[in-house]
Amino acid sequence: MTETQNLTLVQAVRDGLRDAMAADDDVVALGQDIGKNGGVFRATQGLHEEFGDDRVIDTPLAESGIIGTSVGMAAYGLKPVPEIQFSGFMYPGFDQIVSHMSRMRTRSRGRYTLPMVLRAPYGGGIRAPEHHSESKEAFYAHEAGLKVVVPSTPYDTKGLLISAIRDPDPVVFLEPKKIYRAFREEVPDDPYEIPLGEASVRREGSDVSVFTWGAMTRPTLEAAETVADEMDVEVVDLRTLSPMDEEAIVESFKKTGRAAVVHEAPFTGGLAGEIAATLQERALLHQEAPIERVTGFDTPFPLYALEDYYTPGPARIAEGLRNVVEF
Numbered sequence: 458m459t460e461t462q463n464l465t466l467v468q469a470v471r472d473g474l475r476d477a478m479a480a481d482d483d484v485v486a487l488g489q490d491i492g493k494n495g496g497v498f499r500a501t502q503g504l505h506e507e508f509g510d511d512r513v514i515d516t517p518l519a520e521s522g523i524i525g526t527s528v529g530m531a532a533y534g535l536k537p538v539p540e541i542q543f544s545g546f547m548y549p550g551f552d553q554i555v556s557h558m559s560r561m562r563t564r565s566r567g568r569y570t571l572p573m574v575l576r577a578p579y580g581g582g583i584r585a586p587e588h589h590s591e592s593k594e595a596f597y598a599h600e601a602g603l604k605v606v607v608p609s610t611p612y613d614t615k616g617l618l619i620s621a622i623r624d625p626d627p628v629v630f631l632e633p634k635k636i637y638r639a640f641r642e643e644v645p646d647d648p649y650e651i652p653l654g655e656a657s658v659r660r661e662g663s664d665v666s667v668f669t670w671g672a673m674t675r676p677t678l679e680a681a682e683t684v685a686d687e688m689d690v691e692v693v694d695l696r697t698l699s700p701m702d703e704e705a706i707v708e709s710f711k712k713t714g715r716a717a718v719v720h721e722a723p724f725t726g727g728l729a730g731e732i733a734a735t736l737q738e739r740a741l742l743h744q745e746a747p748i749e750r751v752t753g754f755d756t757p758f759p760l761y762a763l764e765d766y767y768t769p770g771p772a773r774i775a776e777g778l779r780n781v782v783e784f
Contacts, residue, residue: 459647463642464640464643465639466610467636470618472621473500474538475503475642475695476615478512481536483535484535485511485513485536485538486504486524486537487513487539488514488523489516490542491513491515491540493515494617494675496542498701500540500576509564516728517542520563521553524554526539528553528571537574538573538574541576543579545579551596551697551723554575554600555613555686558573559602561718562602570625571627572624573623574618574622575627575628575750576630577631578635579592579634581768582635582672582768587759590758591758592720592753593722594671595726597698597699598699598701598731602626603627605628605629605698605699606618607631607695607696607698608696612640614632614781616649617630617651617697619648620650620652623650625627636672649710653656653697656693656695656702656705657693657694657696658693658694661691662681662688663712664782665687665713665716665778666690666693666706666709666716667681668693668719669691669720670719671696671720674692675736680771681770684775684778687782688782690778693706693709698728701731706732706736707739710736714745714746715745716736716751718733718750718752719752719769719774719777721752721753721768722753723753725755727753728768729749729750732748733748745784746781746784749778749780749781752769755768764769
């Protein structure tokens with residue numbers, strides 16, 4: 458029987474990265490303070506002592522340099538896993554992401570791939586300043602050539618991260634820092650993979666489908682329990698936003714005929730619109746009500762006093778579900 462550990466999500470990041478590095482000498486980690494300090498959230502704690510300076514590399518505070526160096530490493534044959542301390546600081550490296558990281562396969566007409574995983578904590582919930590709390594997954598899902606992964610549990614985090622590192626193409630791995638240490642889960646000691654591009658049904662239901670991911674999965678499940686006497690809610694955790702598991706989304710919607718999408722990113726241009734459009738195109742004749750979007754607001758992420766108001770919580774999600782079912 459496989460042994461397990463009771464890990465938090467951030468510990469599962471460390472465990473998955475550690476297993477990937479132990480199995481493959483080409484896997485290297487780099488970023489600001491990830492070595493001796495173990496990273497700003499301690500996601501790489503202990504890896505420097507185990508793998509040394511050549512494979513766990515402290516870098517200057519220069520996001521464009523971190524990402525650009527990783528692109529070069531991957532093109533040369535390594536499998537870099539760069540860490541950006543907060544996703545809101547990825548913008549200085551955006552040119553490297555969209556001009557180089559995402560295009561190696563198409564630029565070389567398929568002769569070269571770029572096996573790298575760009576890790577970053579994202580989203581709100583820890584009372585940090587604005588550039589530490591943004592939820593910009595739509596930026597990266599919009600960019601052809603990138604895969605975008607957002608785990609919501611420790612078990613998924615380890616399996617998805619190992620899959621991402623073994624993938625031949627670049628992956629943006631966004632870690633919901635609000636739940637880095639919010640709960641624990643049994644995680645196998647041995648390496649394992651969870652396929653990229655496959656959603657998970659977290660709760661079976663027949664009245665309405667809710668599509669969500671990352672830190673929003675737990676309040677969505679809580680909302681589903683809150684309204685359990687009124688409706689039977691199915692909760693689908695997408696896990697990978699690009700490629701998105703359209704089959705799982707459409708099949709759930711065909712079963713219930715009603716849908717809501719929950720994300721903490723702003724309303725306009727968020728992936729909820731993309732999901733709603735997909736359902737319109739592929740399952741219109743099954744639709745019983747308008748699709749509800751429960752999201753953040755079209756403002757910069759607020760400071761502390763308004764953070765809980767901005768981010769969808771169980772009460773606001775439950776209200777959205779009632780709007781759909783009572784239509």
